Every structure is written in structure tokens, then in C-alpha cells.
Amino acid sequence: MTHPALRYVSRWYGWIPFAAALVLAFAWGQALGTIGVLLVSVSLVGAVLTAVHHAEVVAHRVGEPFGTLILALAVTVIEAALVVSMILSGGAGAAAIARDTVYAAVMIVCNGVVGLCLLLGGLRHHVLAFRVDGTSPALSVLAALSVLVLVLPGFTTTTPGPTYSASQLAFAGLMSLVLYAAFVFVQTVRHRDYFLPVETGARDEHAAPPGNGETALSLGLLLVCLVAVVGLAKLLAPVIQSGVGAIGAPAAVVGVAIAMLVLLPETLAAARAARANRMQTSLNLALGSALATIGLTIPVVAALSVVLGFPLVLGLPGKEMVLLALTLIVSVLTLGSGRATVLQGTVHLVMFAVFLFLAVVP
Template sequence: MAGAPTDRIPLHSIILPVLGVAAWAVVGKAGLGLLALALAAVLLGSVLAAVHHAEVVALRVGEPYGTLILALAVTAIEAGLIISLMLGGDPNPGLMRDSVHAAVMLVLHGLAGACIVVASRRHRDAEFRVDGANSFLAVLIPMATLVLVLPNHLVSSPGPYLSLPQLVFVSLACLALYGAFLFIQTNWHREYFLPVDGGAHAEHARPSGRIAMASAALLVVALSSVVLLAKALAPALEEAVGAVGAPIAVVGVIVAAIVLMPESAAAIRAAARNRLQSSINLALGSAVACIGLTVPAVAVVAWWVGQPLALGISPGQTTLLALSFAVSIITYGTGRTNLLCGIVHLVLAATYVFSVFAP
């Protein structure tokens, strides 16, 4: 997270989020047409602004709370985006499943692989704390299994659906796992998630309280801008997916990619500074928060509006998910990783994306 300026707030990081909210208010319910491209550009700018403000706040509070703030912020984006798409437009009972599945796979392989490649390219063997990485996997594996695999093997409801008692139990189990993880991360074993060098190579001083508070407020505006603009762009997105003949699951992949953009930029920047532990905190932390918080939140809204949720993934994707966790256990099992591991993860990320387009 080092690398964010701490003595001032760049003007563009204020203008772009405000412009995004204003643009949504003007054209949010109108036909987009060519405006879709302009709104997409503002959306990207709002994401970059969110990255900056989140990094400033993170530098102020320190590790591991800093990466936790960004993980929770991105989870708020995903939950808000999924809920807004559920309440408007054509029903898509598999949207949450596709988004959560995509977030897990893109984090495990796309983001993690990119961070490992970036760190290894400059420092050969990149180091991190085994206890921290294993703590993430210890909760991520059962969470993903409960949400994405278990529904296909229960008999109370047909196919990939859960009965209401089952959905309540799975949601509570995810919350319990996430709560236990937060307790470990912020209390008993906080040292598991601290940088290997103890933060000795931080490049910027801790920002002042005034700057941090301003960035926290602007972070909320930036995240709101991302959610609102993404909702406004949803019709154009669905039309584009249909026009190219892509499966509907691609919408979930795009949603996951949008909400992971802030953490991806911050994680890769940390990896470039040989702070792979911060990258792991950001990457795996976003996946854990995604399931632990997004699933219960969306489940409550789905129950409230009476919309069913399709959760179980296909047998082929289940096999790929199992392979993903097996490779991740190997990667994070020694406290050191290298370029080969990063390339393996990137290949698996490409395999996942290809399997979505060619199931």
C-alpha cells in the first residue's frame, strides 16, 4: 500500500467520483447510447480514485487493518452492485453465484498470479508469512464449498438451489467463519498478516488525521460512484453480452472484475515493492470478505423480494475449483514463491475464463 501520496489529495481523485455520481443522476434512467463509453471512462476513473483514497486510509491505520478496510469496501461494491441488478432488469438467479465464483477464481489465480510474477520478476524468490496465507485458505475453502458446491448435493431442493433453512444456515456459517477470521486477523494472531520486513521499507510517512478523514469521505463517494455507474451501464452490458452470443455467466465475471479493480491495482503495486504479504492480504482477503459478507447480504434481499438464488456450479467448474485450491495450498505452503508459481496461476486463470466462454 505504500506509494499513495500522504500530504495532499489529488484534484482528479475528487472530481471523478463526484462527476460519476452526477452523471448517474442525469442519465441513470435514460438511454445510454454513446454515453456508455463516456460513463465507462468515468467509472474507471472512480475506481482509480477509490484506490488512492483507500491506500491513504490504509497507511493511516496500518496493517492489517488497512488491507481489511479495502477488502470491506470492495465487498460493499459487489453486494450493492448485485443487489441493484437483482432489483432492476431481467431476473438472473445465478448472478450472485457467477459473481462470487468469478471473484474467487480471479483472486486465486489472476490477481495472485500477477502479484507473484511482478514480485518474482524483480526479487526472484518473494517471501510472505505462511501462517497468514494459510489462515485465509482455512476459511476460504469451506466457504466456497458451502456456497458453490454443496447446493448440488443436497436433496431438499432441486438442482443448484437451497431451501430457505439451508440458505439461512449457509449464510450464518459464512458469517461465523468470517467473524472468526476477523478476530484472528485483528487480535490474537495479528502478526500473521504483517509484512515480513515489519514495514521497514515503507516509502511514505503516515498521513495526517485530516488527510485520512478527507480520504475516507471521498472513498465513500468514489465507491458510490462505481456502484451507481455500473448499475447505469448494466443494460448496455447485458446487450453487449447478448450481441456477441456470450453465456450469461459472463455478466458475473464482468461484475467481479469491476469490483476487484481497486484491490488489484493496490495489490500489484505492493508486489512491485516486494511486499507480497500485503498483496496476499488484499487478494485473499477480498475473496474471503466476498463470500463471508456478500452472500448473506444478497441472501437476505433475495428472500425479502422472493427471488430464488441459483448457487451450485457445474461439475466441470467444481473440478477446476478443487484444482485451484490444491495449487493454492502448494503455492502458499512454504512462505516463498517464484515466477513458476505465478505463471501456473495465470494459466489457471486463463483456463477459468475460457471455460466460461466455452463451457
């Protein structure tokens, strides 16, 4: 008889992660032609879809909100490694890579992902229900982190420009880590019930949780998928950069495109949960990934900046600060009642379109 692990790996969600990893290994450091770009793109899409499958298997086994937290942490840790590697490699705009990536991730998540989930869920279920006790704490932490990391550096006077001094940067990184750790403690231990799905009758009671062996395999394959997603996205970055240069768009558009690619697994998982009328799960994924992006990426980058001495630009320009403030205000209004419809989804998607348009046409 075939070993259960071999049967698992022989299925599409078992072999695609290894296929994507092989494409990444062979394509790494090579010049991509037309066929290479197509192969990397197909592998990227396959890795994203497979990552969503394995994330749902793990989430079903460990339950909410641990499942969504695992995906958010896994994606963000690898995203932080990608940001650090791009900073250390140098090049034009390297000092602002962390800022541009974090800002883009917050705007993509809070407007693009949340808006898409509200629209898809609202079209199918009309009125979506979620727990204010879970969304309000997440938004309060997100607002504090966003201002601390992306706004205040433009108003401090110890150093010129939108930067922190070494001591200020270390303090901001430590406070970001403290805020994120406190949120995770509340989400998973002290007030876990605030983040559990609202009873809507749409829960999959008929599906038995997977066993420990299947869960362990899915967790390992999820990590393989996420590494492949980030690596393949980095391989496509020069192609995207060439396209951005061809249309005369700002260099920051490359960071936006890469952030969208890296966030694809969470976006698809959140959208599927919204269509299944599990809006709380969608919001756990969306807001949790935005919090993890700031709460984990910035402390790592800040520590390396202090130790290695490379410059780090954090403060946003005026236009981006206005869009960030508008996003936070609308998010509070949208998620502050515990109920939402397609109208709120449309508002967030319009703001996401504004963000993308002004990134290309500043």
C-alpha cells in the same frame, strides 16, 4: 489562506471522485450513446485509480492489516448491494446471479489477482516472501466457505436442483458470517502479527503517516469512488451484455465482466504492493476480498431470499466445480511455503485464462 480541505479537494485525487459521481448521476437511467459510453468508461477508470490512491492513504494511516481490510470490506459491501439490486430487478438468470458473481469473484481473485501480483513481483524481485501463518488460515476459511456455498447445494436432497431449502439457506448464511467474523477477529486482534508485511527492506519508512483530517477525507472520498465504480459498472452492463450477445457468449460472461470491473481497485492496489515487494499486503487484499465476497454477500442475499421468498440457485455445475477445486489445490501449493516466484504466478494466470475461455466457450 485556503482551507486544507479545499486544497485537498482541488487536487486530482480530490475532484475526480465528485466528477465520477456527477457523471453517474446524469447518466443514471439514460440511454448511453457512443459519447456516453466513452464518458462513463473514462469516469470509471478515473474512479478506480483514485480509489487506489485513497485506499493507500487510509492503509498507511491505520497500518496493516486494517488498511487492506477497509478496502476489501468497502468494495464487498457495495458489491453485495449491487447483487441484491440485480436479483430484485428480476430478469433471466436472476436466481443464479449471486452464485455466478461469487464464483467469478473467487476465480478472479485467487487466479487473476494473485497470479498477476506473483508475476509482477517475481519479475522485479525474483523471490517473493510472505507469511504462511497468514495465508494458510485464509485459505482454510476460503475452502470451507466455497464448498458450503457453491458445492454442497448441488448434493442436498431436501429441495430439487442446486438449491438450499429456507432453513438450509439460513444456516449456510449464518455459518458463512461466523467463519468470516472469526477470520477478521484473528486477522485484526488475536494474531494480527501473522498478517503484517514481511521485512524486506522495501517499506516506505521515509513517508510520514497522514494526519487524522487527511485520513478522514481520504476515507470519505474512497467511499464516493467505490459507489461511483459500482454504479458506472452497472451502467456499462447493458453495453457489455450487448457485446456478449453479439459474439454468442453465455449470459454468465456479463457477471464475470462486472465482477472484474468492481474488483479493479483491489487489483491495482494489490499489484502496486507486489511491485514494491510487499507481497503480504497483496495477499491480504486478494484473499481478504475473496473471503469478504462470500462471507458478507451470501448472508445478505440468503436473508433476503428467506424473507422475500425469491429463488436462489447456489450449486455450481460440474465444470465450474472442477475449476474451483483446482484453484483451491493450486493456491494451497503456491501459498503454503512462504516463498513464490514467477512460475507460480504463471500457473495462476494460466488457470485464470482457462476460466475466462471456458466462460465464453463452455
